Every structure is written in C-alpha cells, then in structure tokens.
Amino acid sequence: MVTTDRPSSTSTGADEGPARRGTTWRSLLGAFLRRREASVFIVAIGLMVYFRLSSDVFLEKPNLVNIAQATAPGAIVAVGIVLLLVSGEIDLSVGMVFALAPFLMHYAADFYGVPPLLSILLALVVSALIGLGNGLIVCLLKVPSFVTTLGTFYVLFGVVLTTSHAYPAEIPPSMEGRIQSWLGAANWAELIWCLLIVGYFHVVLTRTRWGIYTVSVGGNLLGATEAGIRVNRIKIGNFMITSVLGAFAGIMEAFRVNTIDPNLGGGTTVTFTAISAAVIGGTALAGGSGTIVGALLGALVLAELQNGFNLIGISANPFYLILGAAILISMIANQYLTRLRRAGET
Amino acid sequence: MAEPGAAPVDDPAGGPGDQPVFRVENVAKRYGAVVALSDVSLRLGKGEVLGLLGDNGAGKSTLVKILCGFHKPDAGTLILDGEPVEFRSVEHARSLGIDIVYQDLALVNELSVFHNMFLNRESVRWRLLQNRKMRRLAKEHLAAIGITNIRDVGVEVAKLSGGQRQAIAVARAVTSNAKVLLLDEPLAAMGAKEGALILDLIQDLRANSDVSMIVIAHNYAQILEVCDRINVLQHGRITFDKPTAETGIEELTDLMVTEYRNARRQLGNAAS
Numbered sequence: 001m002v003t004t005d006r007p008s009s010t011s012t013g014a015d016e017g018p019a020r021r022g023t024t025w026r027s028l029l030g031a032f033l034r035r036r037e038a039s040v041f042i043v044a045i046g047l048m049v050y051f052r053l054s055s056d057v058f059l060e061k062p063n064l065v066n067i068a069q070a071t072a073p074g075a076i077v078a079v080g081i082v083l084l085l086v087s088g089e090i091d092l093s094v095g096m097v098f099a100l101a102p103f104l105m106h107y108a109a110d111f112y113g114v115p116p117l118l119s120i121l122l123a124l125v126v127s128a129l130i131g132l133g134n135g136l137i138v139c140l141l142k143v144p145s146f147v148t149t150l151g152t153f154y155v156l157f158g159v160v161l162t163t164s165h166a167y168p169a170e171i172p173p174s175m176e177g178r179i180q181s182w183l184g185a186a187n188w189a190e191l192i193w194c195l196l197i198v199g200y201f202h203v204v205l206t207r208t209r210w211g212i213y214t215v216s217v218g219g220n221l222l223g224a225t226e227a228g229i230r231v232n233r234i235k236i237g238n239f240m241i242t243s244v245l246g247a248f249a250g251i252m253e254a255f256r257v258n259t260i261d262p263n264l265g266g267g268t269t270v271t272f273t274a275i276s277a278a279v280i281g282g283t284a285l286a287g288g289s290g291t292i293v294g295a296l297l298g299a300l301v302l303a304e305l306q307n308g309f310n311l312i313g314i315s316a317n318p319f320y321l322i323l324g325a326a327i328l329i330s331m332i333a334n335q336y337l338t339r340l341r342r343a344g345e346t
Numbered sequence: 347m348a349e350p351g352a353a354p355v356d357d358p359a360g361g362p363g364d365q366p367v368f369r370v371e372n373v374a375k376r377y378g379a380v381v382a383l384s385d386v387s388l389r390l391g392k393g394e395v396l397g398l399l400g401d402n403g404a405g406k407s408t409l410v411k412i413l414c415g416f417h418k419p420d421a422g423t424l425i426l427d428g429e430p431v432e433f434r435s436v437e438h439a440r441s442l443g444i445d446i447v448y449q450d451l452a453l454v455n456e457l458s459v460f461h462n463m464f465l466n467r468e469s470v471r472w473r474l475l476q477n478r479k480m481r482r483l484a485k486e487h488l489a490a491i492g493i494t495n496i497r498d499v500g501v502e503v504a505k506l507s508g509g510q511r512q513a514i515a516v517a518r519a520v521t522s523n524a525k526v527l528l529l530d531e532p533l534a535a536m537g538a539k540e541g542a543l544i545l546d547l548i549q550d551l552r553a554n555s556d557v558s559m560i561v562i563a564h565n566y567a568q569i570l571e572v573c574d575r576i577n578v579l580q581h582g583r584i585t586f587d588k589p590t591a592e593t594g595i596e597e598l599t600d601l602m603v604t605e606y607r608n609a610r611r612q613l614g615n616a617a618s
Contacts, residue, residue, distance in 0.1 A: 207474050212461055216454045223452035226416060227466045228436035288456040 080242025099266025131243030135236030
C-alpha cells in the first residue's frame with residue numbers, strides 16, 4: 001500500500017513529542033509536521049491501526065483490494081476538485097460526468113460501432129467539453145461556479161436518465177477482456193491509475209507554471225490578472241481537467257463493477273466524496289492553497305472509515321451518522337494540528 | 347509623406363535629438379457615466395523621472411493602468427520610442443519594455459518570495475520550474491538593489507511586513523530590464539526607513555541606468571527629491587508641468603489647496 005512503507009518511523013515519532021530527543025529527530029519531526037498533509041496522514045495511520053486492532057482481516061489482501069477500490073475513484077475526482085478549489089472555484093457536476101461518461105462510451109461503441117479505445121476517448125472529449133462549458137459560463141458570464149455546476153449537474157442527470165431510459169447497460173462486448181481489466185477491473189488497476197494521476201498532478205500543482213498560476217488565480221485574482229496571467233484560461237483549463245478526470249474515474253468504476261448503472265456511484269455521492277477528500281486532505285475552500293497528495297490521503301481515510309465500519313459490523317443505518325461525526329472530528333483535529341504546525345514555523 | 351527633417355511639430359521635449367521615450371497624447375477613459383480621464387497628454391524623456399501628482403480620485407491609477415496595458419484607452423495615442431503602440435495586454439506592454447509596480451503590489455500571498463519575483467516570467471526547463479535557479483537569482487536581485495532584510499526568499503509573502511512586500515514588488519519590476527518603469531504609490535504602506543530604501547533605489551536607478559520612470563504619488567513632499575519633473579493630474583487632465591528645479595513644495599501645496607479652497611468658495615457662494 002501507499003501509506004505503509006514510508007512513514008512507519010515518523011508516525012511513532014508523533015507520539016514522542018514531549019520526550020527530549022536529539023535535535024535531528026526534532027527537526028525531522030518538525031519538517032514532517034510542517035507539511036500540509038501531515039495531519040491527514042496521521043489520521044489515516046491512526047484509523048489503520050484502530051481497525052487492524054478491531055478486525056484481523058482489515059489489512060489482509062482481499063480487504064486491501066477493497067480499500068484500494070474504494071479509494072481510487074474518489075481520489076481521482078478529488079485531484080480535479082483540488083485544482084479547482086485552489087483556483088477559487090468548485091465543480092458539483094463532476095459526479096454526474098462520472099455517471100454519464102460510461103454511457104457515452106457505451107452509446108458510441110454499441111450504437112455507432114466506434115472502436116473500443118476510440119469510444120473511450122470520445123467519452124473523455126465530450127466530458128472535456130462539458131468542463132469547457134462550465135468554465136466559460138463561470139469566467140465569461142460571471143455566474144458563480146457553485147450555481148453553474150449545480151445547474152450542469154441537473155442537466156447531465158436529465159441527459160443520463162433520458163438517454164438510458166433509467167436502465168443499466170452492459171459493458172460493450174468489444175471491451176471485455178484486456179481493456180476492461182486494464183482500465184479498472186483488475187485488482188489493482190484503479191489504484192495504479194489513481195497513483196499515476198495523483199503523482200502527475202502533484203508535480204503539475206507544485207512544480208509547473210500551471211500550478212503556480214492556479215495558486216495565483218485562487219490567492220489573488222486581481223493581482224494575477226495584473227501580473228499578466230491569463231486567469232480565465234487557467235480556470236477553464238482546471239474545469240476541463242476535473243471533468244475529464246471525473247469521466248475517466250466513472251469509466252473505470254463501470255468496468256470494475258461490470259455494469260453501467262445510472263444510479264450507481266455517480267451523482268452526488270462521488271461529488272461529495274471528492275470534496276470531502278480534498279478538504280480532509282488539507283485543501284482550503286477559500287482558494288490559494290491545497291494539496292493533491294493530501295486529497296489522496298483524504299480519500300483513503302474515507303475508504304478506511306467505510307470499510308472498517310463494515311468489518312466491525314456497524315449496521316447501514318447509523319453508518320452515515322458515524323461517518324459524518326468522523327469527518328467532523330478529523331477536520332477539527334486537522335484545524336488543531338494546523339495551528340500547531342503554524343506555531344512550529346515561527 | 348515623410349519629408350526630410352520633419353521633426354515632430356510641437357514636441358515640447360525640445361529639439362529633435364531629445365525625442366521622448368514615451369508619449370501620451372489626448373488619452374481619455376470613462377467607466378460608464380464616470381469620466382476618469384478626459385484628456386491627458388504627457389511625455390517622458392529618456393532616463394527621466396517624472397513625478398505624477400494628484401488627489402485621490404484624480405485618475406492617477408486609471409492612467410497608470412492604461413500606460414501598462416491593463417486597460418485600453420477610449421481615445422488617444424501612446425507613442426513609445428516614436429512609434430504609436432497599442433498594448434494588447436500587460437504581457438505585451440512588458441515585452442515592449444514597460445513594467446509596473448501596482449499600488450496593490452499584485453503579490454500572491456500563498457506563493458514564496460522568489461515565485462512572486464518571477465511571477466509570469468518563471469524559468470522553466472522541460473516544463474518544470476527551476477526553483478533553485480529562481481531562488482538564487484531572487485537572492486542576487488534583492489542583494490543588488492540593497493534589500494537585505496528578507497532573510498529567506500522561500501518564505502510565503504503572507505508572512506512579510508508591508509514594507510518588505512513593497513520592496514519585493516519594486517525589485518520584481520526593477521530587475522526586468524524595462525525601458526519605462528511605472529511606480530504607482532511606491533511609498534504607500536512604508537515606514538520611514540523602508541520609504542527611504544525605496545527612494546534610494548529610485549535615486550540609484552536614475553544615476554546608474556537609462557530607465558525612465560513615472561512615479562505616482564499623492565504625498566509629493568517625499569518624492570520631490572527624486573523627480574526631474576512634476577506633472578499634476580486634476581479632474582482627468584494634466585494641469586501643471588514644470589521641472590522640479592523650478593517649483594517647490596509651496597507652489598505645489600498652493601496648487602492642490604487652491605483647488606480645494608476654490609471649490610469650497612464656490613459651494614459657499616452657491617449656498618448664499
């Protein structure tokens with residue numbers, strides 16, 4: 001797993017705060033705590049330990065596959081959400097793009113005989129255009145992104161239900177086999193794609209002009225404009241990236257569950273999971289700062305909660321109550337740790 | 347059309363050898379019903395420092411934002427090195443050699459000092475930012491212009507004082523090899539010591555480089571000593587144009603205050 005190898009040493013260090021250790025130890029610990037992802041990382045490890053103690057199978061391979069599959073789609077969508085939140089916008093419609101994209105692929109492949117990979121590409125391109133539409137409405141017509149994408153959400157919902165007659169569809173026969181397993185059905189396929197995407201966009205956000213401009217646009221829109229940054233291009237681009245990532249995650253999820261279902265996974269659930277993951281991971285809703293690795297860890301925390309509660313045998317009804325409380329508690333812990341981190345910096 | 351020796355007909359800058367580097371002719375700008383600039387003409391000689399004074403709301407910031415390519419004028423012409431130019435964007439103006447320190451500084455709090463100094467002109471290799479190189483250059487640039495109170499260029503701009511932020515914004519524009527530098531209220535938000543640092547900086551540039559500057563201010567006492575010439579902008583027009591040597595604080599104060607007194611008197615007359 002992603003999280004088990006690197007920090008076993010650091011996580012033990014976290015509870016040794018009061019103990020006087022060598023200065024190298026303290027500076028290592030300081031450097032770790034100064035990272036924005038530190039708090040969510042500690043929460044993820046804490047949950048892992050707790051659930052492992054409560055249930056023997058939590059860290060066994062079949063369950064790790066479950067956790068990976070529950071983490072990946074949310075994390076992929078959350079990558080886009082982080083980019084948008086950092087640039088000061090949000091996309092509520094991405095969950096519906098997630099639901100629509102596999103249908104688009106299915107229509108193209110089964111009704112128009114488009115070759116498999118081309119149908120997938122087509123679905124991604126259409127999704128990019130949806131993101132473009134969102135971005136143009138927000139940037140040129142000045143409608144707040146919350147409202148714009150709320151509207152898009154319902155429009156796409158209507159499109160999904162109307163075109164599918166609210167019935168699930170089968171995975172196109174031409175895609176069964178290699179394509180289906182590479183793009184989601186194989187045990188670790190979703191996780192591997194997720195890690196590649198997270199890694200790539202982490203570099204984009206922290207080490208490229210696009211990333212710096214995304215931060216600038218969200219941190220100081222007027223200042224970014226004055227510095228000559230094409231702010232609309234950045235925002236619209238991030239809307240498009242988010243839509244495409246939503247579509248890709250939706251297609252993979254359809255391949256994994258082996259059906260294309262208008263009511264499965266997509267819609268509000270994905271949107272909310274992704275926003276929760278981003279926020280739990282340490283991305284500010286106010287724009288200007290955020291972390292993609294944090295969002296991955298946030299998605300992991302959510303997946304752990306869901307999976308762990310299941311294993312412990314908490315019934316479905318109070319599950320959301322506990323999930324909600326867990327989100328609140330982890331966010332409060334996050335705030336507290338952030339304050340500690342700030343104090344450590346000065 | 348081009349007659350030999352057809353020097354600009356009424357070029358107030360002087361003889362043909364003394365062509366101004368930047369000229370503004372009859373520029374106007376309105377926002378809806380509000381006239382920000384009605385008819386502004388000014389000129390800037392090579393290496394000259396022009397002080398542009400005016401009350402709040404006189405149109406200084408609008409003028410500056412037209413000169414740097416941020417706004418487009420409704421009417422009028424900008425002439426750079428004798429050629430009429432139309433700035434398509436801030437980037438375009440910058441590529442032609444006009445750089446600016448905005449009144450609001452245009453710094454991004456969430457980015458480090460060196461990222462701010464290289465904002466929109468980052469060094470990139472294989473599409474990745476060359477952070478180490480920018481960090482080093484930022485340090486060198488700051489040291490070169492005598493800004494020594496910023497220890498770590500990796501720190502977020504949000505953590506700096508007002509004066510330090512101003513210094514970074516000035517350093518960013520100064521190190522861009524501009525022909526024309528626009529400074530919008532460079533002494534705002536500055537303590538006495540930091541203000542002196544910026545004034546020294548302008549003084550150094552005036553002495554050691556060819557760069558021409560327009561310094562916008564409403565507190566003229568401070569900038570008088572660094573300017574070669576003073577223009578006053580009132581109600582969207584230039585109402586005063588003299589070399590600094592031929593004017594002084596008294597005259598400028600009179601000019602500014604007279605206007606206020608006149609307006610008051612008129613109000614009083616109207617009321618009685």
